[in-house]
Amino acid sequence: xxxxxxxxxxxxxxxxxxxxxxxxxxxxxxxxxxxxxxxxxxxxxxxxxxxxxxxxxxxxxxxxxxxxxxxxxxxxxxxxxxxxxxxxxxxxxxxxxxxxxxxxxxxxxxxxxxxxxxxxxxxxxxxxxxxxxxxxxxxxxxxxxxxxxxxxxxxxxxxxxxxxxxxxxxxxxxxxxxxxxxxxxxxxxxxxxxxxxxxxxxxxxxxxxxxxxxxxxxxxxxxxxxxxxxxxxxxxxxxxxxxxxxxxxxxxxxxxxxxxxxxxxxxxxxxxxxxxxxxxxxxxxx
Numbered sequence: 001x002x003x004x005x006x007x008x009x010x011x012x013x014x015x016x017x018x019x020x021x022x023x024x025x026x027x028x029x030x031x032x033x034x035x036x037x038x039x040x041x042x043x044x045x046x047x048x049x050x051x052x053x054x055x056x057x058x059x060x061x062x063x064x065x066x067x068x069x070x071x072x073x074x075x076x077x078x079x080x081x082x083x084x085x086x087x088x089x090x091x092x093x094x095x096x097x098x099x100x101x102x103x104x105x106x107x108x109x110x111x112x113x114x115x116x117x118x119x120x121x122x123x124x125x126x127x128x129x130x131x132x133x134x135x136x137x138x139x140x141x142x143x144x145x146x147x148x149x150x151x152x153x154x155x156x157x158x159x160x161x162x163x164x165x166x167x168x169x170x171x172x173x174x175x176x177x178x179x180x181x182x183x184x185x186x187x188x189x190x191x192x193x194x195x196x197x198x199x200x201x202x203x204x205x206x207x208x209x210x211x212x213x214x215x216x217x218x219x220x221x222x223x224x225x226x227x228x229x230x231x232x233x234x235x236x237x238x239x240x241x242x243x244x245x246x247x248x249x250x251x252x253x254x255x256x257x258x259x260x261x262x263x264x265x266x267x268x269x270x271x272x273x274x275x276x277x278x279x280x281x282x283x284x285x286x
Contacts, residue, residue, distance in 0.1 A: 004133035006122040008182060009106030013129040016089070017098045028067065028103050041066045043112055044085070056255045058192070064115040065105040065250070067126065073099060101130055105223055108182060109192040110128040110201055113184040119184050124195030143174055146226045173219050177210035178235060180254065195245030195254030206241035208254040212264035220268045232279030236271050238265055239267045239284045 002013040016026045031187075043064045065087075067075050073091035080086075089101045108117035122156035123132065144167055153159050181191040181204070191206035193199065223231040242248050250260035269285050 002129070002133075004129060004136050004137070006106075006132065007179070008108065008118040009104065010123055011123055011129050012105070014103065015098045016100045016101075026091075026101065028101055028247050029084055030063075030065065031084050033061075033063070035074040035079055035085040036082065037077045037085050038074070040077060042077060042079070042085040042114070043115065053248075057197065059194065059199060059221070059254075060107045060109070060114045060228050062110070062115040063105060064112065064119050065103055066119065066125075067101055067103045068129070069099070069101050070099075071100040075101065086216045092273055095186060103232045109180060110190065112183075114182060114184065116183060140171070144170055144225070149158075160214070173222060176215075176219070177207040177237070177252070178207040179233075179237070180208050182239070186206060191240075193240075193244045194252075195241040195249070197245070202240065205233045205237045206240050206242050207234055208252045210249075211251040211260050212268060213260055213262060216264040216267045216271075220271065224272060224277055228251040228277045229279075231272060231277050233270055235275050235277065235280050235285075238269065 001016075004011050012028070014028055016244040020214040030042060030044065033046040035042060041064055043062070045060045045062045047060045059064075066086040067077075067089075069075055071091075073089050076088045076090065078086050078088065087101065088101060089099055091099055100155055104119060104121060104125075106115050108115035108118055139159065147170060149163060153162055180194075181189050184190050188203060189203055189205060190203055193202050193206060194208065195206075196202070218232070223234070238248060241252070245256060247256075248263060248265040249256055250263055250265070251257045271280060271281075272280055273285060
């Protein structure tokens with residue numbers, strides 16, 4: 001199995017080796033959610049979330065998946081009650097190199113319909129696994145390439161190890177906070193808000209999964225230096241959390257979790273304003 005990511009989904013390429021006989025079932029199945037088979041797709045939702053004493057209202061992760069086969073054959077969709085749903089590939093003869101199934105899956109915190117919008121926008125059927133994988137690789141190469149080590153020293157095992165540690169750390173720094181916003185069918189940036197007491201949908205960017213007690217003096221200064229074009233959206237995401245929940249998060253996962261000392265999100269926003277990071281909603285910030 002191979003996987004390539006997009007912003008709200010992924011494509012899987014599953015290769016069933018030549019040892020799998022033509023008459024044997026070749027399946028990709030989904031579990032651990034409420035699932036349904038619908039036409040040539042599978043859709044479902046999962047409402048599992050633990051927020052302690054702080055409720056997260058209307059929280060659910062919607063998913064929609066479609067499958068195709070570049071190697072030939074027919075794909076059937078089936079569901080066993082609502083506990084499991086599968087794509088099954090059947091072929092009339094053995095395929096040299098093995099039969100292949102590509103499964104495209106997208107998610108949404110907003111609705112089943114929005115999951116379908118994300119699927120068809122980010123994982124169109126006319127783009128192959130290799131094209132989508134190359135785009136994801138290019139995105140990461142562009143981001144990691146903004147920070148260069150001009151003279152790491154003569155090539156050696158130790159130098160390679162240090163570079164691996166550095167760029168692994170940089171990739172981790174760029175993985176959080178995570179974006180909660182999506183683009184609707186009309187091209188508007190919208191989001192489901194765990195910060196709102198009603199847990200409904202609002203306009204604009206939103207972020208989550210971050211604690212500020214250490215990142216305010218490490219990750220965010222790094223973002224202001226090398227990624228100011230992204231930091232503006234991130235800061236606006238925190239400001240939208242303030243507008244929807246009436247206070248800045250100290251730890252977000254995905255909504256408020258009052259388990260962090262201090263309110264260092266204030267420092268993050270103030271630092272970004274002082275450094276003139278573009279695109280910040282200063283009227284809300286001040």
